[in-house]
């Protein structure tokens with residue numbers, strides 16, 4: 001948890017599982033854009049600002065191949081998977 005009480009969150013794409021559907025970029029254009037082949041590029045290293053956390057969850061849940069992962073970033077405990 002960060003000093004201001006927010007749990008930092010980060011998105012990560014599994015490049016093996018990603019099929020380049022582009023749905024994530026449609027649902028979360030604030031953080032995800034597509035490259036020339038339709039594969040996602042994450043802005044800001046995938047870091048999710050607290051105000052976009054709900055949209056990031058929706059995008060990850062909607063990924064047809066489960067390639068978009070939400071990771072919880074805790075300063076002391078390292079990185080772990082975010083709970084749904």
Ligand code: SF4
Pocket residue numbers: 013017018019020021022023024025038039040062063064065066067068
């Ligand atoms: S929705 Fe999933 S499979 Fe489609 S581009 Fe995004 S991460 Fe890849």
